[in-house]
Amino acid sequence: MKKNPVDIESMTYEQAYAELEQVVAALEGDQSALEESLALFERGQALARRCALLLDQAELRVRQLRVELGTLETGEED
Numbered sequence: 001m002k003k004n005p006v007d008i009e010s011m012t013y014e015q016a017y018a019e020l021e022q023v024v025a026a027l028e029g030d031q032s033a034l035e036e037s038l039a040l041f042e043r044g045q046a047l048a049r050r051c052a053l054l055l056d057q058a059e060l061r062v063r064q065l066r067v068e069l070g071t072l073e074t075g076e077e078d
Contacts, residue, residue: 005019011050016047016050020048020051027041
């Protein structure tokens with residue numbers, strides 16, 4: 001794992017997911033001290049929340065685009 005981790009809030013989905021995979025692998029390897037394992041677990045939780053947030057935002061955007069396209073296809077406007 002990196003010594004100076006990147007701020008999670010600035011990560012893209014791909015970055016957060018890749019680091020989350022590294023965290024999971026490190027935790028599964030069970031080679032860390034308890035304190036390090038706890039820090040990894042906390043970072044993993046934050047990374048998972050970031051991924052979920054970005055996926056939720058992407059889903060909302062897709063829904064909005066579908067609504068806009070649906071309006072365009074039928075010729076109706078709000």
